Amino acid sequence: MSTARVWAPRPATVAVQIDGVRHPMTPGEGGWWEGPDLPPGARYGFLLDDDPTPRPDPRGRRLPDGVHGLSQAALPRLAPLDWPGRELRDGVIYELHVGTFTPEGTLDAAVARLGHLVDLGIDFVELLPVNAFNGTHNWGYDGVAWFAVHEAYGGPDAYAGFVAACHARGLGVIQDVVYNHLGPSGNYLPLYGPYLRDQAANTWGQEVELSHAEVRRYILDNARMWFEEYGVDGLRLDAVHALRDTSDEHILRTLSRETDDLSRRLERPLTLIAESDLNDPVMFRPRHEGGHGLTAQWSDDYHHAAHVALTGETAGYYADFEPLTALGRVATRGFFHAGTWSTFRERTHGVPLDDDVEAWRLVTCLQNHDQIGNRAAGDRLSASLSPRRQAIGAVLAVLTPSTPMLFMGEEWGASTPWQFFTSHPEPDLxxxxxxxxxxxxxxxxxxxxxxxxxxxxxxxxxSKLAWDELAHEPHRRLLAQYRDLIALRSREPDLRSPRLGDLSAEIDEHERHVTFVRGRIRIRLNLGDATWRPEGEEEALFATSDDVSGNPLMLPPDSALVSRTIE
Incomplete structure (x- = not known):
């Protein structure tokens, strides 16, 4: 049984209402208030000063009636300790949104599709945010109750069941979390204490007050909850560049230190992946070398270069990636902007990566929720690329030297869009x-x-996936290609975890030919209009179409070949 306890330095008095009965609370040190025990299943909320409406627990694990309703008490939860965990190195990530992954849009329904991911060769499932938000559906980044699992997805029990089902199939789980802002509806934290900065905002809302010890502890305890109570294997940290922190120790550094300590105690690896727009290796540089000590970070530059190479789009932030050499740079040096001028930002951007950086520290993709959903129509590459170009995209997505991440449905060229959707109940909002x-x-x-x-x-x-597409062409063929490429990556040492200094590429801008060198393996792309006949003979390991040959080497237009040199 848990005890009613809340950090609320702002109100002069605090009481707790439990199943309709009001109980006074006793003030403690540092703005904390203590109250009676909470019977499991009890509905409760806090009464602040003279406000007659009970407010949900900022750390409550369940909100059965939504973010404006009462919290529901539960017994303390601890994840099973029999799962050994998975290292991110050499892994393949699959990003999915619970509400649109299946027709039902629930965690239980997602469990029924895990076999598809195992057959594909996936190592980690990455869930878009599942914290409670107002309304029935949205992307999840408008969460206001960080400790509660969205009820429409199935709530906390369904979430624990999903993680257990993934582990039973050998799949790790990465949870996307948002610590840089809160959503516009149902955010009662400011009634309790100084969680937000009154005079500072980022793109999405008021900044989180990271200078306050209890606010920092709120974030750190939330991260620990996902690892310790639910057993997740990693966290994807949303837009960390928006975490403005002038403390002696940056919140990311503190988080990595505490996560490493927890990893040792739980005796399994725990992963922290930053979504960072900074192009700065400080994210994963070890703490003893002045870095934050995270495991890895997203690199959007790889997406941009691959997208431009395949589609020819050069508007907005794609402009700098127009030369095909941009693809060679991101595939061998990690960042395109590394102390260079960014036309879109109108300033110098990024920091170079050293040769000794292991490429798996960067997570790259061909498509993800942002890059699809933030397009005007939410259209996927399948809406504009031929099947031959989509197959080249599969090669770029899976055989990246970095950690590959797929977005749900990408593996079969899903025809459904993934659009920006919300369900705010408030008409004005x-x-x-x-x-x-x-x-x-x-x-x-x-x-x-x-x-x-x-x-x-x-x-x-x-935006919901149409799973019946898997039985039909060209979806079935593309799915087989993704499956074969992931298996090839898994069995070929030259395709896994290289140092950046070991990578090289040859780019023919005029003919639009690309060759990536990975040990004895060559990855060739013909993005031009004429047949390419490189000199020599090689052992073909994968070809995007039947008209591609390794002996002799020949790539028709819009094709790719993965081959091994013959000694």
Whole structure:
């Protein structure tokens, strides 16, 4: 049985209402309040000063009636200790959104599809945020109750069951968490204490007050909850560049130190992956060398270069990636912008990576939730690329020297879009969200009729995967290619965990030919209009189409070949 306890330095008095009965609470040190025991299953909330409406527990594990309702007490939870864990090195990540992964949109329904991921060769499932938010569906980044699992997904018990089911199949679980802001509806934290900075905001809302010890502890305890109570294997830390911290020790450094300590205690590896726009190895540089000591970080530059090479799009932030040499640079040096001028940002950006950096420290992708969903129509590459180009994309996605991440449905070229969707119950907030979306794309020259209304339930429904596509061409062939490439990556040592200094590439800008050198393995892409006949003969390991040959070497237009040199 747990005890009613809350950090609330702002109100002068605090009481707790348990199953309709009011109980006074006793003030303690540092703004903490103590109350009676909470029977399992009891509905409870805190009464702050003279406010007659009980507010949910900031650390409550369940909100059965939504973010504006009462919390529900539960027995303390500890994850089973029989799972040995998985290292990120040499792993393949699969990013999915619970609400659109299956028609049902629940964690239990997702469990039924885990066999597909095992057959594909996936090592880690990465869930978009599952913390509680107002409404029935959205991407998850508008969460306001960080310790509660969204009820429409199945709540905390279903989440624990999902993690256990993944582990039973050998799959690790990475949870996407958001510590840089809170959503616009149901955020009661400011009533309790100084969680947010009143005069500072980032792109998504008010900044989190990282200078306060208890606010930092709120974040650190939330991270520990996912690892210790649910047994997850890693956290993807959303937009860490928005965590403005002037403390003696940056919150990311503290988080990595505490996570390493917890990893030793649990005797299994725990992973921290930063989504960072900084292009700075400080994220994964060891703490004793002045870094934050995280495990890895996302690298959007690889996506941008691959996207431009395949599609020819050069608008906005894609402009700097127009030369095909950009693809060679990101595949051998990790970052494209590494102390170089960024046209989109209008400033010098990034820090170079040393030769000794292991490429797996960067997580790369061909598609992800942001790069699809933040397009005007939420269109995937399958909407604009031929099957031959999609197969080349599969090679780039899976055989990246870094840690590859796929976005759900990418492996079969899903025809369904993945659009920006919300379900704000408040009419004013819903209208403001939709109008803001329309205005954003009108500034970029889009007709607002092309941009889906995020509040329209049809936008959400359109974004759900159509699993029946797997039985039909060209989806079935692309799925087989992704499966073969992941298996090839797994069995060939030259395709795993290289140092950046061991990588090289040859780019023919005029003919649009690309060769990546990985030990004795060559990865060749023909993005040009004519057949490419390199000199020599090699052992073919994978070809994107039947008209590609390794002996003699020959690649028709829009094809790729993975081969091994013959000694």
């Amino acid at each position: 819903g209208r403001a969200t939709a109008e803001g979306r329309f205005a954003e794309f009108e500034k970029m020259g889009w007709n607002r009729d092309v941009v889906p209304d995020p509040q329209d339930p049809a936008t959400f429904q359109r």
